[in-house]
Amino acid sequence: MANENNNAEEVVEDLRDEISEQAQALVNDLEHGDKEAFLDGFADLHGYDRGQFYLNLPSQLRQQVIDWLTPSEMAEVFDEMPVDDDTKPDELLKEMSPQYAAEMLDQMYTDNSVDMLEELSGHDLRMYLSLMPEQDAKSIRELLNYDDETAGSLMSHDYIAISENDTIPEAMQAVKVAAKEAEQITYIYVLNADEKLVGVVSLRSLMLADDSLELKDIMDTNLIAVGPDEDQEEVAHIMADYNFSSLPVVENDKLLGIIMVDDIVDVIGDEATEDYSRLAGVDVESGDDNPLKAAFKRLPWLIGLIFLGMGTASVIDGFNGLVATAPILAVFISLITGTAGNAGTQSLAVAVRKLAFKSTTNVWKMLLNEILIGCVIGIVAGLTIFTVVTVWKHNVLLGLAVGLAMGIAILVANVAGAFIPLIMDAIHVDPAVASGPFISTLSDLTSVLIYFNIAGLFIHLFGAI
Template sequence: MNETDNLKQNMITALEGQKKAAFRSQFLELHFYDQMHLFTTLSGQQRQIIYRFLTPKELGDMFDEFAVDETTVIDYLKEMTPQLAATVLSEMYTDNTVDILGQMEKSDLATYLNLMPKDEIPEIRKLLNYDDKTAGALMTTEYVAVDQSKTVSTAMQIIRHQAENAEIIYYLYVLDDAQNLIGVVTLRDLLVSDKRTEIRSIMNPNIYSVLVDDDQEDVAQKVREYNFLAVPVVNQTGHMLGIITVDDIIDVIDEESAEDYSGLAGVNVDDTKESPWLAALHRLPWLITLLVLGMSTASLINHFDSLVSQASILAVFISLITGTAGNAGTQSLAIAIRKISVENDRKIWRLISNEVLTGALIGIVTAVVITIIVGVWKQNFILGSVIGISMLVAIIVANLAGSLIPILMDKIGVDPAVASGPFISTVSDLTSVMIYFSIAQLFLNYLV
């Protein structure tokens, strides 16, 4: 048993032995994340003891570490008395509180809001009204702000006074009399400046902010580009509404990556705890749709039945061409979805030409290789050339589709991840078969 396991066992022993002081001395030395991790391993009976041993503020600090999309957080709150749960929620950072409340049933939401401090309710209700996955839904209102006419000395006093409740104190946001954002000062600026200096003389007026209705992915991109610890959120008139901190941005990046991967696979990769029945139920509609699309490919092959009857050797290479084109299309799709999230329009459209050129280069190499292999294997270089040319054209078309379809989807406001790998593969199958048999028909006299 390692040191971590020993510590955990000692805390559990103190917990079950009702040794409050011993448990608190060890538990509160842990990082909030480690507290949360230990908490999730305990039984319901052990958690009930923790609810008595810790203050609402200490519980709130720990609950801030939970992923907001975990339904277990709501289950844990329901283990407490409604009053304790409401107090814990009020002790958490506002953005996390709002995220949890937003997942609750309306009856539970009303119960907790009625029990929370009255002065916090208007702010929480306002944040609950912002659309999901926007800057407004991500932001917290716990930031440090100062008037431009204040001195460095006064600003430091404000930071000391608000530091305990603020989510981040490295940035001090400068507001005018109308509470509009006009500048920002870092803690470093304050520390190196004379205490009598006015804030307006040391603030940076070049502010990078986001609008309250901006998509969370655009916000994440800005934070990633400029390496911000936090970014301010304003309305259309520049009125300061809140901030979004980098820890929330990390969650957004993780969420968006999971969505993109889900799209490529055609499944929800976050549903790792689903039962086989539910997993099958969620996956079947997509697979049935692909099955119908696959029937189009089968119908197309049937349309060329007479061609296959005259040159049966063509049937041998159908899966080779469709499989290679499908793989190439999926690769282009992955590149396109990634580029859409990080590039501007000009670079995205350059992506299409790059992918077509890449497809042409790959197609030429594979066409030459397969032409030689089939020509030597079947002693028929005309057949090898038909296979090679078909593969060249099919790969180019697949690369074009893999890059163009998600871009078009993004332009019309549809999540490009919907253009998943299975979907692109099925489309590639359809186009590849059409290309293959159309080219083969031109050389039929040499294949019979």
């Protein structure tokens, strides 16, 4: 009895409060073998909740669910399950018989089954595909060929496509038949005799149209479509701007598949998290609650940057004599490196976001802009610090040296912040090194070089500072 309660409590821990009671009842049904009560209650849950409930179950109770649900019912559960680090698709599939798993994967919407299959080993992938009807396996193999984060990898084959010569009632009937299977019925894609995509009709305009018309009379021929290799971020921008609920993917005018807005919602979230994580130099979505594991995920970045920071330390070490002569110089090291690092982080963030909207960005103009911005910021910040230091230390020379160093260090950091992601992008390297911590650590190095060289020059010119 105690064990039963524990089970239920563990299962409901991560679920929405609203369904925790239902979930507890369902766990009890599973444990008491009450199939009818379980199936009733389970059917009442929303797809997403069904998926979360199933994921949270201990393995032996999932076994019971597998026994009770048909592969096609299970497909509905898996269709609503996010595929990420927390879900382990290979383990979930291994809990089923290969035949059951293959049939379930076959019944899922193709974009979702492809997402799961991508996580499997080559051996398992081939096994499941070999157990599916040849036509379906072929369709999935095609989708598996597209690179991650492209339109092709997001698209689904579950759309409605009808001939342009169909009449409105024929089209309406076809929609009714397809509604049982298709992932979306808001848009109906219209093909000509050569099977080429020539237009699109919304279900709304189909419902409002006169029965005597043909599809080609009411279809919208001004199509917006993307190629299968289009970057998913670009796809997301198009769908967000145009408020489309689905977008066709075409190649040589042939309809390859459609992308649904709910997949785009996930893309927008994922891309934003990726940019955010990069800026902070830490994977904010790792979801690791174990402090030791979390620490060891953050450490590689930090340790790597410590070695870059050692470069800065040896530069200062090289100016040892200067610091011994004028210990006052040590006072402004962190002020100059810190401010330049902050300015570099700002320009990095702006550059990264502008590069994400490539179509409208002239990179050289962007770089020139950052140089001008760096000049303005450098002059203002330099004058500020000149004034503060001169007043504080009653020493104009020191004020000049620190202010000048600050201004130049900011300019350099600003340009580096914009230039580094730009180069990374140009040579098609994922700009992982273009992170906030990297830029500020790198700018520490350039800043102290600038600072001590200027200070050295001043001492050489004026004999003291």
